Amino acid sequence: MDTPLAAELFPAGEHLADELDARELTHAEFATILGRPAQFVSEIISGKKEITRESAAQIGAALGTSAEIWLNLQNSYLLWQQSQDAESQQSLAEIQLRAKMHELAPVALLVQRGFMTPNDVNQQAREVMDLFEISSIDEAPRFQFAARRSNTAERTTGLQQAWAACVRSVAKKLPVARFNHEALQHLAGNLSRLARDPSSFANFQSMFAEVGVKLVYIESFPGGKLDGCALLDGGTPVIGLSGRGKRLDKILFTLLHEVSHVLLGHLNNDEVILDDFAASDGAREDDADQLASTFAVAGEIPQTPARIDSSWIRRVADDLQVAPIVLIGHLQQAGVVARRTTLVRDAPTVIEHLSHWKPVRT
Numbered sequence: 272m273d274t275p276l277a278a279e280l281f282p283a284g285e286h287l288a289d290e291l292d293a294r295e296l297t298h299a300e301f302a303t304i305l306g307r308p309a310q311f312v313s314e315i316i317s318g319k320k321e322i323t324r325e326s327a328a329q330i331g332a333a334l335g336t337s338a339e340i341w342l343n344l345q346n347s348y349l350l351w352q353q354s355q356d357a358e359s360q361q362s363l364a365e366i367q368l369r370a371k372m373h374e375l376a377p378v379a380l381l382v383q384r385g386f387m388t389p390n391d392v393n394q395q396a397r398e399v400m401d402l403f404e405i406s407s408i409d410e411a412p413r414f415q416f417a418a419r420r421s422n423t424a425e426r427t428t429g430l431q432q433a434w435a436a437c438v439r440s441v442a443k444k445l446p447v448a449r450f451n452h453e454a455l456q457h458l459a460g461n462l463s464r465l466a467r468d469p470s471s472f473a474n475f476q477s478m479f480a481e482v483g484v485k486l487v488y489i490e491s492f493p494g495g496k497l498d499g500c501a502l503l504d505g506g507t508p509v510i511g512l513s514g515r516g517k518r519l520d521k522i523l524f525t526l527l528h529e530v531s532h533v534l535l536g537h538l539n540n541d542e543v544i545l546d547d548f549a550a551s552d553g554a555r556e557d558d559a560d561q562l563a564s565t566f567a568v569a570g571e572i573p574q575t576p577a578r579i580d581s582s583w584i585r586r587v588a589d590d591l592q593v594a595p596i597v598l599i600g601h602l603q604q605a606g607v608v609a610r611r612t613t614l615v616r617d618a619p620t621v622i623e624h625l626s627h628w629k630p631v632r633t
Contacts, residue, residue, distance in 0.1 A: 321349075322341050326341075327341040375403060375412070376399055378395060382395075413541070417542055418431065418546075431496075442487050442504050442507075447484065462527060463597055472625060485509045490513065498515050499525040501544045519619045520601075522622075524604075528560060567600075568601045572587065
């Protein structure tokens with residue numbers, strides 16, 4: 272708890288002068304006791320020189336007091352002086368405001384990504400409140416988070432909350448048609464076929480808008496460890512992708528997983544589902560995974576040979592009308608193909624195509 276400062280304090284030198292008067296010591300006599308020049312004592316008494324740890328110890332030894340008494344008198348007076356200075360108090364208030372903002376969001380990163388303006392701390396505070404839709408910088412974000420993670424007791428981090436808030440903020444600027452559950456299911460069933468051409472990802476945002484879903488790409492925040500999210504904005508489904516993983520099949524599966532959350536009715540107006548596919552937890556996540564897998568590879572995969580090579584992958588992928596890397600990713604998730612395999616060498620990425628989505632904030 273902060274200790275209130277007195278209405279008015281006096282310099283430590285004035286207290287020293289009173290003490291010397293009470294002891295009937297002249298400045299010169301006291302200087303001799305200290306082994307210091309007379310000017311040294313005069314400058315402390317006049318306030319031209321501050322009491323240091325060394326001089327406080329010397330004064331205390333000469334007067335039979337502790338050094339702390341003189342240091343405290345000095346520091347209390349300096350702090351009181353600072354409390355009377357409007358410019359200093361304004362600077363301290365800005366420091367407090369910046370500290371509160373950093374508890375909510377990675378301000379420097381949001382400035383870098385274009386979500387916040389630089390330099391003006393008061394404007395930044397307003398932007399943080401707008402981003403989280405709160406009325407005070409002391410208020411906690413209103414929406415609730417359900418995160419896919421290996422440790423279910425772990426709370427969502429500030430980075431994760433800020434990333435989801437950015438997804439929601441960008442989504443508000445996107446016009447879409449009225450949500451159509453059947454049309455979204457039909458679109459999801461065709462995504463793997465469309466994704467055979469990586470450049471088709473550039474068109475996914477507009478295709479989802481036609482079925483009433485807002486699709487947003489915001490590059491993952493360093494340390495955020497999120498692949499995607501799903502939420503409702505005023506009743507409209509929103510899907511956010513972070514691009515983490517970069518590979519076509521990973522981004523596609525993240526998208527299909529979030530679509531599955533929408534189709535399975537997992538979304539509530541006050542909840543954001545955050546997904547990290549390094550972890551798997553919960554029946555709801557398992558259901559979304561299962562539905563996403565049926566969308567990713569809809570046909571029946573023939574019996575796998577003892578040694579799966581690239582020619583077998585290409586042939587089966589063509590029959591299933593999916594990209595070879597999607598089939599490989601599907602087999603990796605099933606444990607048929609090892610996580611580390613030369614089959615994924617030169618796998619296509621789609622980040623450059625996601626950057627065509629509007630408005631984009633990387």
